[in-house]
Amino acid sequence: MGIEKSQPLRSIWLKTKQLINNDSIKPFIPDTQKFNKVNLKSMIARYGMLYIKPEIGTHGMGVIKAEMNNQQDFAYQMNQKRLTFNSFDSFHKSLAHVVNQRSYLIQRGIHLLKYNNRRFDIRVMVQLSPEQQWEATGVIGRLGHSKKIVTNYHNGGQPMDIHKLLESHVSTKRRNELIQEMNKLGVGIARHMNKKYKRLKAIGVDIGLDQSLTPWVIEVNAKPDPYIFNQLKDKTMYRKVIRYFRHTDHKP
Structure with a gap:
């Protein structure tokens, strides 16, 4: 059975129960x-x-x-x-x-940061590298539709450069630190989940930042869409994400 058909990896409840068993991840999981x-x-x-x-x-x-x-x-x-x-x-x-x-x-509920009065969250892509190490390969903002409550691209959300979304909230230095913190959290989640789900090759970690800039893990997707990164003007992340997918034969 492939990971895309594995019921535990589709269940938010089972994934949440696994994540809160890790003391370093638990503080970032909403009740x-x-x-x-x-x-x-x-x-x-x-x-x-x-x-x-x-x-x-x-x-x-x-x-x-x-x-x-x-x-x-x-x-x-x-x-x-x-x-x-x-x-x-x-x-x-x-x-x-x-x-x-x-x-x-x-x-x-997390009161998400806003850009032009629209809520946004962040997708961190974490993948197995060619050297079989977990690595954060991409980070992108998802700007929600002004009249909708979710930020998903398929539901009217707009993929955007994370730096653009955060520039009115934090300094450049703090912005870079925050991205590194979210990448580290994503890698930690992948490593923890991989202990149970051995066939895992990639995850998409959806993170919401509140007013205190606390990163909250809204959801972990075991079948993340790589193509949202193609929406960015700079294709560097997109090319890396696709290269890693092809290397692991993970079908997006």
Whole structure:
């Protein structure tokens, strides 16, 4: 069975459980729980904003953003549709109808940095090198659509140079340090996952930066799309990513 058909590598829940077993990675993993009424109530009260997502999903499909403005006002958005509620019970009932007994997760919401008033996150590509060493081969920003809640390229997101997205938030020196920190985190995740998933050749680590510049691991993709790097004007990263994919015979 190839890695692309391996159920554990598709399950956000199983990947999250593995990552939090590593003490150096755990601090960067947002609180994630199974979707149910008890977890929804405690997490919305604690964090104020959540993302509710399918345990197995692609391209940001089915992701819901949920918010509590005060103890009585609740809302959620899916795609471009936003619904509001004046009680937790009506809020939960509506969400439960959308989830419809499918396996969904609740994840602590991260208030992402913005560029031109649009949220963005970061994809770090980590691959096995020709020397069989894990290496961060590319890092790219994903600027979300102004009216959508996800940043995925297939859902209206715009791939962008990470330096351009970060330049209004941090100095050049800090920007370079931050990229190195995210690359190191990505390599650490690949090494840790590879202990269990021996056939792993590449991962895409989706990282969200909050106002304090803490890198939060939103998701780890075991079948990352290399072609988003071709959207950059400078093709250096794209060429390296493709070369590594071809060397390992990993089919993107």
